[in-house]
Amino acid sequence: MKRDKENFLNVLIKSNGHHNIIDLGEQIGLDENATMQIVTQLLAEFKIEYTVNGMCDYSLMRSQSRKNSKK
Numbered sequence: 899m900k901r902d903k904e905n906f907l908n909v910l911i912k913s914n915g916h917h918n919i920i921d922l923g924e925q926i927g928l929d930e931n932a933t934m935q936i937v938t939q940l941l942a943e944f945k946i947e948y949t950v951n952g953m954c955d956y957s958l959m960r961s962q963s964r965k966n967s968k969k
Contacts, residue, residue: 899936902928906936907945911958919956 905926913922923933937956940946946956 902926902932903936903939906933907940907958910946910956915957 906923909922909925919933919937920930944959947959948955949957
């Protein structure tokens, strides 16, 4: 599950708001339930936040965006 969460987060970052979360989950082989579980975990960990951002309603938390841009 941890690997799926990391993969989902990477796909979300690359998507830059151009795909919805279900499509992003499907890209890495997740069904809708698994995708929603991962989204719930990422929200609880404050790694993503709910926003209206293009096609996707979720984006990285601002502090996470800064951390990832330094890598």
